[in-house]
Amino acid sequence: MREFDEKSITRAVIERLSECSDPRFKSVMTSLVTHLHDFVREVQLTEAEWVTAIQFLTDVGKTCTDQRQEFILLSDTLGVSVLVITLNHPADQGSAESTVLGPFYWEGAPDLPRGSNLAKGVEGEPAFYSGRVLGADGLPLENALLDIWSGNGDGYYDMQLPEETGMKARGKIRTDAEGRYWFRSIRPTFYAVPTDGPVGRMLRKMGRHPYRPGHIHMIVSAAGYLPVTTHLFIAGSDYLDSDAVFGVKESLVAQFDRHVPGIGPEGERVDTPFYTVNYDFRLRPAAAGGA
Numbered sequence: 001m002r003e004f005d006e007k008s009i010t011r012a013v014i015e016r017l018s019e020c021s022d023p024r025f026k027s028v029m030t031s032l033v034t035h036l037h038d039f040v041r042e043v044q045l046t047e048a049e050w051v052t053a054i055q056f057l058t059d060v061g062k063t064c065t066d067q068r069q070e071f072i073l074l075s076d077t078l079g080v081s082v083l084v085i086t087l088n089h090p091a092d093q094g095s096a097e098s099t100v101l102g103p104f105y106w107e108g109a110p111d112l113p114r115g116s117n118l119a120k121g122v123e124g125e126p127a128f129y130s131g132r133v134l135g136a137d138g139l140p141l142e143n144a145l146l147d148i149w150s151g152n153g154d155g156y157y158d159m160q161l162p163e164e165t166g167m168k169a170r171g172k173i174r175t176d177a178e179g180r181y182w183f184r185s186i187r188p189t190f191y192a193v194p195t196d197g198p199v200g201r202m203l204r205k206m207g208r209h210p211y212r213p214g215h216i217h218m219i220v221s222a223a224g225y226l227p228v229t230t231h232l233f234i235a236g237s238d239y240l241d242s243d244a245v246f247g248v249k250e251s252l253v254a255q256f257d258r259h260v261p262g263i264g265p266e267g268e269r270v271d272t273p274f275y276t277v278n279y280d281f282r283l284r285p286a287a288a289g290g291a
């Protein structure tokens with residue numbers, strides 16, 4: 001029989017991986033056990049704190065549903081999501097930068113013609129989005145896909161609203177032969193990440209605010225190119241300097257120009273003030289590496 005002290009226990013757990021046939025899994029688990037044990041030793045974790053941690057992770061799991069992902073929110077608010085993204089999608093050659101997917105992506109948004117209003121019936125200030133999707137060489141990419149989603153003008157996503165049963169402020173738009181896209185939606189406002197669950201309790205205990213600056217989400221993809229999961233952030237929005245999920249990148253902050261009521265960029269009458277924004281996304285060829 002072997003007994004373990006507070007040091008030898010780590011070595012013993014790692015030794016049990018000796019028969020593991022997956023080298024990557026073995027390497028990751030060895031590191032995880034090493035850091036986890038070091039963490040427990042460093043903070044001299046009490047039994048009560050360990051129980052609290054187990055209960056917290058249990059609550060995070062129980063809070064997840066088909067339309068709510070509390071573990072992604074936990075990863076986001078601890079900066080792990082951005083760390084993984086930054087490691088795997090280094091900014092280079094002017095290609096569009098990636099940022100967090102966030103917990104509100106909903107697979108299967110409708111394919112819509114260019115120029116469509118994604119936010120029909122959604123409260124918020126109208127905004128007209130346009131730009132191009134380009135290859136690394138600057139050539140326009142035809143038929144590139146923008147999978148777009150945002151909250152409403154109050155900062156809530158459709159899946160957060162009990163009265164909403166379908167998708168709102170979501171859609172897929174494809175580029176034309178010149179790589180151009182354009183569509184109408186709203187200018188999203190800053191919002192709080194969900195605070196009614198265990199991650200909200202964690203943020204309050206940490207003394208942190210839960211707000212994200214105004215942004216619209218997009219996954220931009222094209223055949224033969226690496227897709228980019230990203231946002232456009234609204235220049236001047238509150239919380240650009242203290243995003244609760246650390247997702248802001250300077251290159252993704254876009255100027256939204258305000259216009260008085262009148263004729264919109266697609267010739268339609270707009271009875272309220274509206275905004276226009278133009279942004280080009282540059283993608284890296286898939287052969288250039290990365291995942």
Ligand SMILES: [Fe+2]
Pocket residue numbers: 102104151215217
């Ligand atoms: Fe968001």
